[in-house]
Amino acid sequence: LRFIPYVSVILPLYLIMLKFGLVGTHLGVVLAQQTRLMPFVIWLLRGFFLEIPGNLEEAAMVQGCSRWGAFVRIAIPLVAPALGTALILSFIFAWNEYLVVLVLSGRNAQTLTLGLAKFLGGEEHGMRWGPLSAWASVVVLPVIVFVFLVGKQFIRGFSGKTE
Secondary structure, three states: OOOOOOHHHHHHHHHHHHHOOOOOOHHHHHHHHHHHHHHHHHHHHHHHHHOOOHHHHHHHHHOOOOHHHHHHHHHHHHOHHHHHHHHHHHHHHHHOOOHHHHHHOOOOOOOHHHHHHHHOOOHHHOOOHHHHHHHHHHHHHHHHHHHHHHHHHHHHHHHOOOO
């Protein structure tokens, strides 16, 4: 789904959401984002999980861990940098999404990026640069704070370094 232009998927997605009554709801927007982001996250994390030696999980199970316990205690800590990277990239992709929210949101489930576009108003008022800049700063600020807080995981996920 990452390689298919999302514009070609939006109409069938809209029809499905309309059939289930999810157009104009937060749940509809979240589910639409999930259909777009989950293949990317799975593709990103798959390589990291394949790199974990099976011997580590087997050793944990020999020591008394269940399959789930070995996964939680061994695999998850080893791929934590990749999980952080997937989290950051998914957050940024979802935060910057405009088309899905424009089509599926209605009036009740708008995001800040759609609100920014609606804030621009019509051409009859002219461009209000001061309020537009202030609004854009508010829209970008959560992404900057989020990346600042978990940026170390982001770098570790791409470089593979644990320090």
